[in-house]
Every structure is written in structure tokens, then in C-alpha cells.
Amino acid sequence: MQNLTNLTDQQLVELYLEGNNEAFDTLLTRHQSKVFSYIMHIVKNKDVADDIFQDTFIKIIMTLKQGRYTETGKFGSWLTRIAHNLIIDYYRQSKSENNVSADEYSADLLNRRDLCDDNIEDHLVIDQIHADVRNLIEALPDSQREVLKMRYYNDMSFKEIADATGVSINTALGRMRYAILNMRRIAEEKSIELTA
Numbered sequence: 001m002q003n004l005t006n007l008t009d010q011q012l013v014e015l016y017l018e019g020n021n022e023a024f025d026t027l028l029t030r031h032q033s034k035v036f037s038y039i040m041h042i043v044k045n046k047d048v049a050d051d052i053f054q055d056t057f058i059k060i061i062m063t064l065k066q067g068r069y070t071e072t073g074k075f076g077s078w079l080t081r082i083a084h085n086l087i088i089d090y091y092r093q094s095k096s097e098n099n100v101s102a103d104e105y106s107a108d109l110l111n112r113r114d115l116c117d118d119n120i121e122d123h124l125v126i127d128q129i130h131a132d133v134r135n136l137i138e139a140l141p142d143s144q145r146e147v148l149k150m151r152y153y154n155d156m157s158f159k160e161i162a163d164a165t166g167v168s169i170n171t172a173l174g175r176m177r178y179a180i181l182n183m184r185r186i187a188e189e190k191s192i193e194l195t196a
Contacts, residue, residue: 009075010071012024012027013027013071017067033158036053038080039083056079060082063082132192136183140179144175145179147176148179148180150164
């Protein structure tokens, strides 16, 4: 059996269409971090990002199975475009669901906290969350902290991180995974709340 990770996206698509589900798993592994990061960067809500991410890959599977994907040599861009369109759909749907009529409320709509702009308290809470995140990052082992900073602060791909640190992509991904797990663990141990 050949090593699927050495194949191009197009070769993996062809294998998947021939019934090789591992080929799709390889495509998913190859592109999931970038697609999820793109979605999360826009929607800024993990639950919403998870839903859109899943919808993206469901749509990709359906499009591939229906034979509607045409190879342009830019599989990753195609994935991002699908995710982008689903994000737009999400915001359109949210907008239509969240229209508020003053007739439905006896209370004064202009005094509702959830409809107001951020105040000084909100900014203080956000500043505290950022400080807590910085402290959590500094508590990580050097190798994990390095990968996390390259990924989130320098917006580097895992391939670029692997090249810069002299490790394999899988090692870079593993370090990122452990960095996130360790940050969650430390936050729980110290009762740090990371949401506003």
C-alpha cells in the first residue's frame, strides 16, 4: 500500500472517488487546520466554527460524489471558497433570525445590555482574558510555545513551522495539539475563565 501523504490533492480526490476513504481522510488531515482557522478567524465563535467546518466537509463530499468538482490545481482554495460561502449563508440566516421588532417587547429596547456597544467593563474583561492567555502561553514548554506563537501570531502554515523548526509536519501538529490541551488543563487548574 502506497503512502497517501505523498500524493497530490488531485490524486487523493481520484482515489476517494474510486472508493478509497483513507484518501479523503488524508485530504481532511492536510487541509483541516487551515480551513478551520479561516472559519474561526471570521466567525470568532468555536461552536459556530465547528458547525461550519463540518458543513464544509459534508458539502465537499457531496460535491465530489456528484462529480461536480473540476480540477484546477487549487483544491485548498476550493475548500476555502466553500467555507467562505457557508459563512456568508450563516450570517444571512442569523441576520434574518435576529431581526428584532419593538412590538414584541414591552421593555425599552434601547436599554437592553445585549444590544449595546461594548463599555469600559467589557474592555477590561477582554484585556484580562488576553493577559490570561499570554500567561498560559508562557507556561507551556518551549517547543509547544514556539509552534503556537508561529501559528497564531505569525500566521504560519504547519509546513512553514516544520521547516523553520526542523521537524516533521506531524511533529509540529502534535506540538500544537499538546499546547492547546496543556493551555486548557492549566486554565482549569487555575480556574481561569477565557470567555467574556
